[in-house]
Amino acid sequence: MPKRYVPDLPEQNxxxxxxxxxxxxxxxxxxxPQYRFHWYGNADTPVHMEVTIVERFKFTSTLTLTKTNPALPHPMQDVELTIRMYHDARMAEVVSWxxxxxxxxxxxxxNERMYQIDEKAQANLYLGEWLAHLLRHGVAEAAWSPS
Structure with a gap:
């Protein structure tokens, strides 16, 4: 019988x-309300990332991060993550794909959606890699608001 998965809470925190x-x-x-960034991938095509503040309260904020890479095939061009920031605990996590x-x-x-056993941990790791890459290579664009 396979060993049961137990989340590593200190690592996830x-x-x-x-x-x-x-x-x-x-x-x-x-x-x-919105932030835009871009960087250039391998194909000299700009990769865009947009962060939208969905809601903001005293202790939490919900953000949507959308990455668009036109150089990738259709189903992989756009990736969207919903992130919750906990200001009092100073933590942020992916709440949905x-x-x-x-x-x-x-x-x-x-399972029905074919998620991995540790799907949430992988999503948070992905967010960390994405943000680290953006900090190293991204260029902030002028803030804009929807018309």
Whole structure:
């Protein structure tokens, strides 16, 4: 019988804290409704990232991060993550992919959506890699608001 998956909470908390700091460095105090960044990938095609503040409260904020890479095939061109920032705990985590349901901490496998057992941990790791790359290579564009 396979060993049961148990989330490594100290590791996940450290990643959530690091993601909060990365977002804070990129976005400051979230005083704008939208932020845009870009960088150039391997194909000399700009990759765009847009961060939209969905809601902001005293202790939490919800953001949508959308990355668009026209050099990739259709289903992989756009990636959207919904992120929740916990200002009092100074942590940030992915709460959903795309327009999907909220991610669970552990999934049975196999499951209907074919999520991995540790899908949420992988999503948070992906967010951390994405934000670290953006901090190293991204260029902030002028803030804009929807017309």
């Amino acid at each position: 450290a990643l959530s804290e690091a993601n909060f700091l990365r977002l804070e460095k990129l976005l400051g105090d979230l005083d704008q 795309g327009n999907g349901r909220q991610l669970s901490g552990v999934y049975p496998y196999p």
